[in-house]
Amino acid sequence: MTDATGHALTLAHITHRFGEFVAARDINLEIRPGELISLLGPSGCGKTTLLKIIAGFQRQSEGDVLVDGQSISHLPPNRRRIGIVFQNYALFPHMTVAENVGYGLAAAGKPKNEIAATVEEMLAVVQMTAFGGRLPRELSGGQQQRVALARCLAIRPRILLLDEPFSALDKNLRLDMQIEIKHLQRQSGITTVLVTHDQEEALSISDRIAVLSRGHLEQFDTPTEIYDRPRSLFVNTFVGTANLIPGVLETKTAHDASIRIGETVVVVPLPGPVAIGAPVLVSVRPEALRLSSSPGGLPVRIAAVLPIGPSLIYEALLADGTPVKVVQDRAGSDAALSDTAFLTIMAHRISGLFAKPSQS
Amino acid sequence: MAGAMEKKSNEWRLALPLTLFFVVFFVAPLFLLIGISFQAERRMTGALGLNQYTAFLGDRLNLEVLGDTLLLGVKATLLCLIFGYPLAWLIARVSARLQALLIFLVILPIVTSVVVRTFAWIVILGRRGIFNDAIVALGLSPTPLHLLFSETGVVIVLTQVQMPLMVLPLVTVLQRIDPNLASASQALGASAWRTFFKITLPLSMPGIIAGVILTYTACVTAFVTQSLIGGSRLLYMPMMIFQQAMDLQNWPFAAAVSVMFMISVLVIVGLLVALSRSRAAQLYG
Numbered sequence: 022m023t024d025a026t027g028h029a030l031t032l033a034h035i036t037h038r039f040g041e042f043v044a045a046r047d048i049n050l051e052i053r054p055g056e057l058i059s060l061l062g063p064s065g066c067g068k069t070t071l072l073k074i075i076a077g078f079q080r081q082s083e084g085d086v087l088v089d090g091q092s093i094s095h096l097p098p099n100r101r102r103i104g105i106v107f108q109n110y111a112l113f114p115h116m117t118v119a120e121n122v123g124y125g126l127a128a129a130g131k132p133k134n135e136i137a138a139t140v141e142e143m144l145a146v147v148q149m150t151a152f153g154g155r156l157p158r159e160l161s162g163g164q165q166q167r168v169a170l171a172r173c174l175a176i177r178p179r180i181l182l183l184d185e186p187f188s189a190l191d192k193n194l195r196l197d198m199q200i201e202i203k204h205l206q207r208q209s210g211i212t213t214v215l216v217t218h219d220q221e222e223a224l225s226i227s228d229r230i231a232v233l234s235r236g237h238l239e240q241f242d243t244p245t246e247i248y249d250r251p252r253s254l255f256v257n258t259f260v261g262t263a264n265l266i267p268g269v270l271e272t273k274t275a276h277d278a279s280i281r282i283g284e285t286v287v288v289v290p291l292p293g294p295v296a297i298g299a300p301v302l303v304s305v306r307p308e309a310l311r312l313s314s315s316p317g318g319l320p321v322r323i324a325a326v327l328p329i330g331p332s333l334i335y336e337a338l339l340a341d342g343t344p345v346k347v348v349q350d351r352a353g354s355d356a357a358l359s360d361t362a363f364l365t366i367m368a369h370r371i372s373g374l375f376a377k378p379s380q381s
Numbered sequence: 382m383a384g385a386m387e388k389k390s391n392e393w394r395l396a397l398p399l400t401l402f403f404v405v406f407f408v409a410p411l412f413l414l415i416g417i418s419f420q421a422e423r424r425m426t427g428a429l430g431l432n433q434y435t436a437f438l439g440d441r442l443n444l445e446v447l448g449d450t451l452l453l454g455v456k457a458t459l460l461c462l463i464f465g466y467p468l469a470w471l472i473a474r475v476s477a478r479l480q481a482l483l484i485f486l487v488i489l490p491i492v493t494s495v496v497v498r499t500f501a502w503i504v505i506l507g508r509r510g511i512f513n514d515a516i517v518a519l520g521l522s523p524t525p526l527h528l529l530f531s532e533t534g535v536v537i538v539l540t541q542v543q544m545p546l547m548v549l550p551l552v553t554v555l556q557r558i559d560p561n562l563a564s565a566s567q568a569l570g571a572s573a574w575r576t577f578f579k580i581t582l583p584l585s586m587p588g589i590i591a592g593v594i595l596t597y598t599a600c601v602t603a604f605v606t607q608s609l610i611g612g613s614r615l616l617y618m619p620m621m622i623f624q625q626a627m628d629l630q631n632w633p634f635a636a637a638v639s640v641m642f643m644i645s646v647l648v649i650v651g652l653l654v655a656l657s658r659s660r661a662a663q664l665y666g
Contacts, residue, residue, distance in 0.1 A: 099570050111559060125571070
């Protein structure tokens with residue numbers, strides 16, 4: 022379907038300014054051939070700007086975009102062979118599905134019979150063979166997305182860009198399309214960059230995730246690393262649910278640190294980020310906490326219990342009023358929990374230790 | 382529910398005053414005009430016949446005037462489209478503030494009195510006008526050009542005067558086209574020209590047709606511009622009707638000329654509407 026091997030994409034020291042505003046600040050990304058990566062961040066973090074720079078719709082202020090080590094920064098979008106699927110699909114409304122899919126081939130001056138054959142092949146890949154004669158407005162959202170994907174793949178792009186591709190779909194369809202795209206991408210081995218603000222989407226579909234905040238690359242890692250070992254407080258709070266429990270750093274070595282939380286001391290197998298005696302935030306995922314009715318650990322007051330399918334979500338308040346979310350298996354949870362309980366932190370599963378940001 | 386139904390069935394009454402006005406001051410005179418055109422005799426003795434129509438169609442000069450008028454409209458409309466399209470494209474893309482300024486400049490001809498702006502053009506296009514002075518001074522022509530009292534002059538002035546009628550519908554349509562479509566086309570390997578001819582132009586067709594209809598009907602019936610800029614040597618249909626009715630007091634003939642002119646323009650507009658219907662059907666269902 023595409024070239025046998027994927028292509029490497031490199032962003033080298035990309036900086037982009039809109040007047041005074043810096044949309045991207047010295048971004049470096051090495052994307053391996055055949056990899057699917059996500060650019061993840063809240064709106065205004067610069068992810069869409071990066072996508073436009075890769076596609077060539079915007080020229081970066083500084084830095085270079087390279088495919089297989091060769092700079093493409095000087096090329097206009099129509100000569101980059103980089104396919105893009107837009108958030109709203111951007112199908113040509115006056116052309117049939119087949120004409121849409123064949124558009125890029127016709128622009129390349131391919132003969133009619135070759136175009137027809139490729140269109141047929143691409144529509145088969147996205148399971149839309151029966152819809153070649155329809156107009157885009159006669160299709161559902163999911164079908165439009167398949168056509169947009171087929172139109173893009175028909176030109177055998179070196180890189181595939183997906184701009185918030187699932188945001189316009191309803192929840193059930195979204196999961197189906199995610200699986201399908203992941204499958205297609207694996208099969209074709211095409212290097213893919215996905216832009217999203219949805220962390221679940223990024224975690225489930227990507228080989229690696231680049232988390233961006235205010236034009237700055239916070240972390241570029243595998244989903245597991247991003248979730249388990251967030252390198253900054255921003256990544257930690259943006260990806261997944263995190264409880265930030267305030268404490269004070271008591272002692273530290275090169276490998277661990279003891280943190281005093283209320284009356285208890287917890288030894289965390291992470292180096293302390295601040296000086297001894299300074300306030301820290303201990304980040305714990307809801308599933309790395311346990312509630313128990315027998316004394317031991319931090320005393321908490323349980324404010325609410327939500328049964329969500331197989332698990333229970335507790336909202337517990339620490340002595341100082343800090344709210345903490347705890348997820349427990351329904352089967353394994355202590356049935357005798359009353360309004361007050363005790364909270365144990367699984368120290369080896371603590372995801373981060375961060376300096377407490379000064380109040381501003 | 383019943384109240385709403387009742388309200389709905391009564392709402393047509395709101396259109397009553399306008400309908401009455403329309404019937405009394407437009408439909409009735411129009412039928413009167415058509416009736417007069419079938420009067421066989423100039424003095425309107427009551428005898429009916431097709432005499433006026435055969436007289437009009439029998440004289441090649443009359444048909445030439447009709448042809449000249451329809452062709453004048455084609456020329457001015459084409460120029461409006463050629464100059465107006467890029468302007469509309471620009472207006473659809475600039476910032477909101479610049480957009481407001483450009484649209485104000487575009488509609489300026491409408492808010493200026495037709496007589497004032499026509500005399501301004503006479504000053505500009507005359508033998509010793511600004512335009513000819515500049516042409517001669519630049520050495521582009523050894524003698525002043527004949528612009529005033531020529532068809533070229535009329536086309537130039539009509540293009541300026543009727544430009545808003547072309548630009549405004551175009552701006553509306555161009556603003557509605559999703560900018561991602563052009564980006565998608567480029568990412569698929571299409572050049573800027575291909576993107577324009579395959580995507581932007583077909584999608585702006587409804588605006589082009591609306592603009593052409595408005596501009597064309599305004600150009601062929603522009604009595605003041607045609608007669609003041611064209612002068613006495615050039616004769617177009619509106620002037621011909623005026624002369625027959627007011628100077629020669631030949632009302633039946635003037636009426637027949639009017640009806641012929643109206644039918645010709647309606648046929649052209651009808652064709653354009655049919656074209657836009659098929660386009661719109663293709664685009665928006």
